[in-house]
Amino acid sequence: MKYPLYIAKRSVESTINNALLKLKYNCEIKIEIPPNELGDFAFPCFTLSSILKKSPNDIALEITKQIQKDKWIKKVEAKGGYINFYLDFELLKKSTFEVLFDNKVEYGTFEKKNKKVIVEHTSANPNGPLHVGRARNPIIGDTITRIFKAAGYNVESQFYLDDMGKQVAILAWGVNNLKEKDIPKYDYEKQDHKTVGYYQMASTLMKEKSEVSEEISKIVKLSEEGDKKILDMVHKAYNPVLEGIKESMKRINIEIDSYIPESNFVKNKSVDEVIEKLKKSDYCKDENGALFIDLEPFGIKGRNTKFFFLRSDGTTLYATRDIAYHIWKANQADILINVLGEDHKLESKQVEIALNLLNEKKIPKVIFYSFVSLPGGKMSTRQGRVVYLDDLIKECISQAYTEVKKRRKGELSEKEMKNIAEIVGIAALRFNIIKVQPEKDIVFKWEEALNFEGLSAPFIQYAHARTCGILSKTNFENKTFNSSYLTHDSEVKLIKTIAKFPLIIDEACESFRPHIITSYLFELASFFNQFYRDCPVISEENKDIRNARIGLVEATRTVLCNGLNLLGITAPKEM
């Protein structure tokens, strides 16, 4: 492990371990990070206290006496039942800068683990543009992908393409039977928006006219049988929509590695194997020729616990094909991650139970997110209140443009302002989604999402722009840089935060919690702003201090940039 704070942490753990051995105390060594000014690491003695029937502080004092200091540990102090460790800051500072300037864009990342991860995300029905309710999906998925890459995994992102369900069949019928004049007007010059009208209109007709409904059912049936002509027709219908979806994602810096059509698993018969194996299961039952697994013994409760995987007409269902897809994925990766809406919880559980029955060892880790809603209540197509991801993007960029213009009109060209607005607007959007844990409901309020102050992407981007502003007026030279001149309280806090970055990536990855990155970057940017206030760089007359500060600014810029990258956010040189 190349990162100093990790080495220091291990050193603290091992010295505690030795002290406990000497005292013949036995307990798990759990290190905490204490609140302000109480040291760099802390060891709580409360657990030992209950075992040994002594006061926590007496134990802390006793252990403290046995602590062997090493080069990392400068001071040890028992206080309030904790043992607080103060690290040798000079050493931490020097070695952190060393590893940072050696690694630069790689600072914070980990060495290759030689493990493959497949992150499945978005997987939206290609029957219309992405809508805001599911806007979290691509953003969470892409951020997870980036974090796992940084953590040293070999990551592939996948979009599971539903090319044979009822939704695309409706769309295909519409595209083939309706005229452009029959469909409602569209708001965007994008393929997905131009095409969704056919789906909406066909959907209405399907409910009104039984012959339309029958024709659509025929499309579904034929595509599930793997009819190549029908699948090709459906493909032609949804492809423009998919292109539109890709375009929207690209605009918010998301590119998915592979699109895996569901029909693959019908064509290559792997779904048939799934059925054959599930049939042999003791839990498989028959109802009028349709096959299901009763999930009640597996702890599933509700009105109906039957998981149907084969229709009485012999065709498969969505979840059945999903099982085949998961088996295929499991064969080519070590870790599977899925990002799904909370409405998929049961389906996901069904797949998991089936995978277990099929003796599949690689069970996906699923990140479920709650839907984004609007203040008025639930979003519904019928009420005509659909807000698309594209609306969100447009609004964020437009608001960002207003903000840039307010500040920089006259200084920047129109083109430059537009460019910054794009970068800032998209950043605000991604950041606002990621900063909240996926399982929390989000009620999307424009005034909050478009507030570019405080805990927001522009705050962090602005700090980055400030570092670039300083660096553009100076030169950073590694050889004239001596970190021992950095002693101001604001400098110390900033450096300690920089040293923490690799631990943050590690934690975000291990716990599948990308919002840890947003909190961290906010903290880093805040400390930089305090440094900016307290420690002049360009006007600093002492040359050694000046050079050291330039180095710190460059280091901060690196970490802010690397961190924003993890979130798929561009770090602008000016704003």
Add this chain to the structure above:
RNA sequence: GGGCGUGUGGCCUAGCCUGGAUAAGGCACCGGCCUUCUAAGUCGGUAAUCGCGGGUUCGAAUCCCGCCACGUCCGCCA
């Protein structure tokens, strides 16, 4: 009816998994700071029965039980 998730100052969020040092931030509001590296910044202030009620514990926002509210699911849909 049942499963799963969420409930923290006026609003939003972190902390919950792994119980401990004064419940941490942001927005809004009030009051300071631009002749000094872009004030998208910064400093200070007001503001919280951590949904409600029990329990476990030396100690509970955190663990357990019950209740309430909201979201979501319970289809031979996807």
